[in-house]
Amino acid sequence: MPPYLAEPVPLFGPAFAADPHTTYARLRGYGPLAPVLLAEGVPAWLVTDYQAALALLRDPVTWSKDPRAWEATVPADCPVLPMIGYRPNVLFSDGEEHARYRSVITDSLAMVDLGQLRAEVLRVADLLIAQFSGVGEADLITQFTGPLPTMVFTRLFGLGEEYSPHMVAALAGMLEATGPEQATAAGAAFFACISDLVAAKSRLRGPDLASWYLDHPAGLSTEQVIQQVVLTLGAALEPTANLISNAVSVLLSDRAYYSSLANGSLAARSAIDEVLRREPPMANYGAHYVRQDTVFCGTYIRPDEPVLVSYAAVNAGIGGGPAGSSGGGAHLAWSAGPHACPAKQPAFLIATTAVERLTNALGDLQLAVPRAELPWRPGPFQRALAHLPVRFAPVIPN
Ligand code: HEM
Numbered sequence: 001m002p003p004y005l006a007e008p009v010p011l012f013g014p015a016f017a018a019d020p021h022t023t024y025a026r027l028r029g030y031g032p033l034a035p036v037l038l039a040e041g042v043p044a045w046l047v048t049d050y051q052a053a054l055a056l057l058r059d060p061v062t063w064s065k066d067p068r069a070w071e072a073t074v075p076a077d078c079p080v081l082p083m084i085g086y087r088p089n090v091l092f093s094d095g096e097e098h099a100r101y102r103s104v105i106t107d108s109l110a111m112v113d114l115g116q117l118r119a120e121v122l123r124v125a126d127l128l129i130a131q132f133s134g135v136g137e138a139d140l141i142t143q144f145t146g147p148l149p150t151m152v153f154t155r156l157f158g159l160g161e162e163y164s165p166h167m168v169a170a171l172a173g174m175l176e177a178t179g180p181e182q183a184t185a186a187g188a189a190f191f192a193c194i195s196d197l198v199a200a201k202s203r204l205r206g207p208d209l210a211s212w213y214l215d216h217p218a219g220l221s222t223e224q225v226i227q228q229v230v231l232t233l234g235a236a237l238e239p240t241a242n243l244i245s246n247a248v249s250v251l252l253s254d255r256a257y258y259s260s261l262a263n264g265s266l267a268a269r270s271a272i273d274e275v276l277r278r279e280p281p282m283a284n285y286g287a288h289y290v291r292q293d294t295v296f297c298g299t300y301i302r303p304d305e306p307v308l309v310s311y312a313a314v315n316a317g318i319g320g321g322p323a324g325s326s327g328g329g330a331h332l333a334w335s336a337g338p339h340a341c342p343a344k345q346p347a348f349l350i351a352t353t354a355v356e357r358l359t360n361a362l363g364d365l366q367l368a369v370p371r372a373e374l375p376w377r378p379g380p381f382q383r384a385l386a387h388l389p390v391r392f393a394p395v396i397p398n
Pocket of ligand 1: 236
């Protein structure tokens with residue numbers, strides 16, 4: 001059946017969260033493009049084919065990132081608006097405006113000293129591990145992988161660490177998109193946090209990303225800086241946390257990795273590469289809109305219809321190579337084209353350092369339940385564990 005006649009497939013609910021790959025296999029049966037629901041009553045198209053994904057991501061002439069034509073067709077409380085609704089930032093802009101915002105972000109990220117960043121990740125990792133290492137068990141999501149990127153990034157942006165819990169709660173609410181009120185309140189809480197930060201940095205600069213955004217020669221207004229900080233943090237925290245937790249879960253459940261844990265960084269890097277390929281933290285995103293009515297992959301698309309890229313389904317289609325390779329094409333976990341993730345290097349560094357430190361500190365770490373029984377969080381966009389219970393021999397301080 002052609003995809004435009006098929007019933008849209010939900011990308012939410014417990015069955016999808018537990019086993020998205022069965023849904024991706026079904027969607028791939030429709031051809032390169034499949035009809036999906038992002039939430040109850042919110043249809044979209046999903047690209048599941050590697051070449052079609054690249055064609056879309058690299059063609060800013062046909063495709064725009066501006067969702068406003070679609071937004072005019074959905075209610076104001078549509079639960080996915082906090083994730084794909086328009087905001088004047090790098091992710092939803094095109095052409096020169098996009099290049100201007102992006103230069104502020106890439107130039108400022110380039111000013112981050114990677115040696116210092118690694119040292120900061122080690123400091124935060126040690127702090128977090130010390131809080132549970134004497135107990136012999138932990139939920140790594142709440143006790144390690146969630147707080148770590150937040151603590152690292154709050155410092156990088158010049159925020160006090162006391163902000164971290166508010167930001168984690170707000171971001172989780174946005175990504176899960178479970179209900180209109182929760183999603184809207186979460187988006188507002190996150191925005192308020194960042195507005196306070198930029199106001200403080202406008203008064204007094206520091207050696208941090210928020211100050212560098214303010215001082216960048218592109219000359220963004222305070223409002224524009226707030227928008228780019230909100231976006232950068234939103235884009236950084238959850239995917240980095242999920243990259244770490246997905247990798248730890250793979251590492252602890254796969255004998256091949258587990259037996260090479262003594263090799264530390266090699267095991268950590270391979271597990272992260274494997275997760276990027278098989279279970280990318282941003283599973284389905286990259287919402288694009290045609291600038292005018294267009295036939296794409298045999299389907300007629302209107303400018304008010306979101307077309308998302310399933311990085312997870314696309315990657316599954318290029319599998320076959322050994323862990324860390326793509327077996328026929330580079331994985332798209334970081335997306336591609338003008339909107340590809342500008343922070344691959346720091347994100348990879350944070351994740352490998354965190355995984356290495358954790359597995360070195362707790363050498364006998366093991367999952368408390370088999371990986372197949374681990375609970376995953378709902379939501380169409382992310383691949384994120386809800387809990388990651390582990391056991392280990394308690395570490396007795398000297
Ligand atoms: C250091 C942490 C990170 C930062 C600061 C960061 C920042 C960003 C920013 C600013 C964008 C928007 C780029 C644009 O529109 O031109 C972006 C896009 C993206 N990032 Fe990252 N990111 C981080 C970590 C990650 C991680 C761990 C992943 C997952 C592997 C990831 C995957 C992506 C993807 C897939 C996109 C494209 C978004 C889309 O599909 O529209 N990022 N990132």
